[in-house]
Amino acid sequence: MVKTVVRDPSSLGQPVSLGHVLVQAWNRITRSFAPRSPYKIGDAVVADDPFKGRREGLVVFLQGTSVGVDTVHGVFFYDHRQLKKLD
Template sequence: MVKAIVPDLSAMGRPVSLTSLVARAWRRALSVFSPQSPYRIGDAVVGDDPFRGRREGVVVFLQGTSAGVDTAQGVFFYDHRQLKRLD
């Protein structure tokens, strides 16, 4: 069946202001200099923490400098400085 009404294409997009473009570019420029974890999701790592012990697992969560490691005992969150890659 053919529709008799055609949607207005101008309503599908959202107008972009110059201020929002400049703000987005500024946030992207600042994010380059923020600390980030050297690990990626799916990397096999060993988390060594004096309070939680040594646990092997896979990185499943990254946010800033912290990483969530999925182990056999559950998911543990470590600072990226407490992690080492598995050989």
């Protein structure tokens, strides 16, 4: 007989459904294959875009391949392929 509820010892015995556990595992697997940026928050970068120009700043936002760069003129959003680390 298969149980539809699995006990999770880390959450003090709160019942966890088997479907919820499978969804979490599937999300972890698919997230590992998703594109992501090689930069971390706080990295100093140079952004070069033909429309926005060349700007230097710090990475303040990361979501997938989108990177927010805080410059003296404000925050600009770039694709991670348009950035280079500042030496």
